Amino acid sequence: MVNYNSDAIQTYITTEIEYLPGEDKTRDMDASMSLLSVTGCTTPNFIPPTGAARYNLTSPPTTIPMDGYILSSIGHLHDGGVGIQLELNGRLICDSKAIYGGAGSETIGADGKKWATISSMTECNDPVPVKAGDKVTTVAVYDTDLHPLRHAAHGHGDAESMGVFFVNFAAKTH
Numbered sequence: 001m002v003n004y005n006s007d008a009i010q011t012y013i014t015t016e017i018e019y020l021p022g023e024d025k026t027r028d029m030d031a032s033m034s035l036l037s038v039t040g041c042t043t044p045n046f047i048p049p050t051g052a053a054r055y056n057l058t059s060p061p062t063t064i065p066m067d068g069y070i071l072s073s074i075g076h077l078h079d080g081g082v083g084i085q086l087e088l089n090g091r092l093i094c095d096s097k098a099i100y101g102g103a104g105s106e107t108i109g110a111d112g113k114k115w116a117t118i119s120s121m122t123e124c125n126d127p128v129p130v131k132a133g134d135k136v137t138t139v140a141v142y143d144t145d146l147h148p149l150r151h152a153a154h155g156h157g158d159a160e161s162m163g164v165f166f167v168n169f170a171a172k173t174h
């Protein structure tokens, strides 16, 4: 969460959890959330390349460790990001696009111009079967002409960027 104004504000987070009561091993599979970053296994923050307004950053491939399903996936970018793609063995399986602006996601910048930040990302909710040994890659697409980078606090240049996918994976157990 980023406050683009200098005034402190109080915010609240609410969470809604849907669940099925009980356990049925003939029906249920263990699922967990994984984070795939364009930076690979290092910290997901990166410094944007200098001098390039448009750039793509591609992760090293990650090997799927076991058979299962990618149940859902959603990207996470910082301002400047246009979208992030998830590829399975080189085939596009999710193109998560950044949506800018809207209520609570727009302000007037220090330069007096309108500023719109990323308010949401499109998500993919159709399960994709995967096999052990499959390779997944992420490609973050940035265009800072279209959407300027956020500045670091106190005017110290551009803030760090990110290009990650949150992938909900279920291991195949039956």
Ligand SMILES: [Cu+2]
Pocket (backbone or CB within 6 Å): 076, 077, 078, 161, 162
């Ligand atoms: Cu981030």
